[in-house]
Amino acid sequence: MISTDTDILATAEAWAREGRGVALATVIETWGSAPRPVGSHLVIDAQGQFQGSVSGGCVEGAVVEEAVEVIAQGKPRTLEFGVADDTAWKVGLSCGGRIRVYVEPVGTRAAV
Template identity: 85%
Template sequence: MISTDTDILATAEAWAKAGRGVALATVVETWGSAPRPIGSHLVIDGEGNFVGSVSGGCVEGAVVAEAGDVIADGKPRTLEFGVADETAWQVGLSCGGRIKVYVEPVRA
């Protein structure tokens, strides 16, 4: 079961208040057969724990890895995944669509 946006954002806030490094990933654009709609969230902490989904499992590993860099340097990033990209098959987005995910640090 995928957590609700309220659960995910509450988790991001709680983790940040607890002193964890936290990043929030949000689907900001989709094209074609995208696995999750615009506005879907994934919250990640510095240990690689996460709640939510931006792709139904297809690219979460790649997003979690990038989130570690966002937590480390505090700089947001926009990630793109799609079948036209060679990396799309490596991370598993073979649904025929494309997604753009914005990853930003969360501060208490």
């Protein structure tokens, strides 16, 4: 079976070619029992549509919100989510882990 993450990158390319504003979120670091491994992807468009998973559903909403801003600004950012809801996004991982997610714009509007 082709891993789901590979299909996400193909989706990111297809969406970008359609001219949709696109961002790619990638899990770059995990601590404790994180739900998705390092390297997992989520692709998001300017309308907030998304495919893939960085946490199995726990923090996707917050990542999508940030990604829409990343698309608008054209600059990457790094997000961190922990177990408690003391993060700026008031969401957390119920499993007790922590993850760091890199969100970058995809396509011609990307920062060089």
